[in-house]
Every structure is written in C-alpha cells, then in structure tokens.
Amino acid sequence: MLGLKADTNPAWITAACANTAALLIDHAHCERKAAAFAMTLMQRYPTCMDVVKEMIAIVQEETEHFALVFEYIQQRGLTLRHETKGVYARRLHEAIRTADPERMLDMLLTGAIIEARSCERFSLLAKHIADPQLALFYESLLASEAGHYATYTTIARNHFPAREVKRRLTELLEYEADIVRSLPNIALMHG
Numbered sequence: 001m002l003g004l005k006a007d008t009n010p011a012w013i014t015a016a017c018a019n020t021a022a023l024l025i026d027h028a029h030c031e032r033k034a035a036a037f038a039m040t041l042m043q044r045y046p047t048c049m050d051v052v053k054e055m056i057a058i059v060q061e062e063t064e065h066f067a068l069v070f071e072y073i074q075q076r077g078l079t080l081r082h083e084t085k086g087v088y089a090r091r092l093h094e095a096i097r098t099a100d101p102e103r104m105l106d107m108l109l110t111g112a113i114i115e116a117r118s119c120e121r122f123s124l125l126a127k128h129i130a131d132p133q134l135a136l137f138y139e140s141l142l143a144s145e146a147g148h149y150a151t152y153t154t155i156a157r158n159h160f161p162a163r164e165v166k167r168r169l170t171e172l173l174e175y176e177a178d179i180v181r182s183l184p185n186i187a188l189m190h191g
Contacts, residue, residue, distance in 0.1 A: 002116035002149050003169070006177035008124060011185040016121075017129050019187035021078050024134075026188045028069040029083040030118070034148075035062035037111055045104060050158055054151050061144060072137065088190035089114065091179045095172060105160050109169050112152035113176050114190075119145035121189060 016023050038055040045051045073080055092113065096106040119142055126139035156165045183191060 002112075002119060002146065003173055004113075004116055004120060004177070004180075005173045006180045008117075008121060008180065009183070009185050012121075012183070012191065013124050013128050015185050015187050015191070016125060020129065020131060020134060021076065022084070022187040023125075023189065024069060024073050024076070025078065025080060026084060026086075026191070028066055028073060028080055030189045031062050031066035031069055033089070034114070035059045035066065037114075038062065041107060041111070044107075048155075048159070050155055054155060058148055058151065061148075065141065065144070068137070072134070084188060086183075086188045086191050088117075088179055088183060088188075092172075092176055095175050101160070105156055105165065105168055106172070108152045108156040108159075109165070109172050112149045112156070112169070113172055115145045115148040115152065117176070117180070117190060119149065 035058070038058040042052050042055045042059075070080060092110055096110055097103050122138040122141045122145060126135050126142070129135050129138065153165070153169070156169075185191065
C-alpha cells in the first residue's frame with residue numbers, strides 16, 4: 001500500500017483489536033503529533049508558500065481527527081493519559097539528514113511514509129476490529145491518510161528533482177520496512 005516495503009505483522013492486528021482502549025489513546029497522540037509535525041514544517045520553511053498552504057490544511061485535518069478520537073475515548077469512559085513512547089517514529093526520524101536542503105526532502109518523505117503506514121493500519125483495523133463503530137471510523141480515515149501521503153510527496157517533487165525524490169523515498173521505505181519488521185506488535189498505532 002502506497003509503496004510500503006513490508007506488511008504489518010498479523011500479530012499487531014491481534015494486539016490492537018484486543019486492546020482498543022490503548023489503541024485509541026495512542027491514536028489520539030498520533031493525530032496530535034501529525035499536526036505538530038506539519039506545524040514544524042511551516043516553522044522551518046516559512047518562505048515555501050506551498051509548504052505553508054498545504055501544512056495549514058493538514059494541521060486542521062489532523063486536529064479534527066484528534067478531536068474525533070478524543071470523542072471516542074470519552075464515549076468509552078476512558079481518559080487521555082500521557083503518551084506511551086513507541087520506537088517507530090523515533091527510529092524513522094533518525095534517518096532524517098540534518099542539513100538543508102536534504103533535511104527538507106527527508107522530512108517531507110518521512111511524513112509521507114508515516115501517513116502511508118497509518119493508511120495501511122487503518123485499513124486493517126477497518127477489516128478486523130470487532131467494534132462496528134470503530135471499524136467505520138477507521139475506514140473513514142483512509143482517504144485522508146492517502147491524501148496526506150500524496151501532499152507530502154507532491155511537495156517533495158515540487159522542490160526536488162523527481163529522480164532524487166524517488167531514490168530517497170525508496171531508501172527511506174526500505175529503512176521503514178526494517179523498523180516495522182522489528183516492532184514488538186503491541187496496541188500502539190505504530191507498535
């Protein structure tokens with residue numbers, strides 16, 4: 001899905017479906033972090049008008065998603081607690097080069113890859129989760145995540161040669177696949 005080089009381990013689906021409380025709380029944090037990531041891109045690249053314009057839209061959408069997940073948390077009598085730190089995003093961000101313009105390319109592509117993985121996982125949850133309300137909810141998020149992937153990759157192609165974008169995206173997708181294969185398969189969106 002969206003170029004991912006490794007499928008999610010079926011053990012993750014089992015763990016996620018068995019502990020929807022932990023999954024929802026982590027999902028809320030993921031939406032918050034996705035909005036913060038888009039804000040970071042605006043802060044780092046304020047003179048890139050396409051970045052600012054598209055990140056405003058992503059911040060708004062991710063914040064709306066956070067609010068929706070928070071509603072599900074409240075409806076189920078749960079409390080949004082502090083984030084459980086997973087290794088997925090941290091390890092993926094370690095691959096981002098530290099100097100521009102390479103950093104900009106890597107940030108955009110890392111954002112795209114995280115959105116692709118979220119899309120894949122939402123698809124799995126929509127098919128396997130027992131709660132029909134949550135199944136519909138996760139299915140409703142698929143188009144948005146795929147759209148964010150497209151936004152990040154389009155911006156990358158607007159600022160960098162297509163061949164460079166393709167080469168680096170392939171490298172980062174292989175790196176991400178190694179991370180996914182090593183995950184502990186726990187009830188975190190990217191666990």
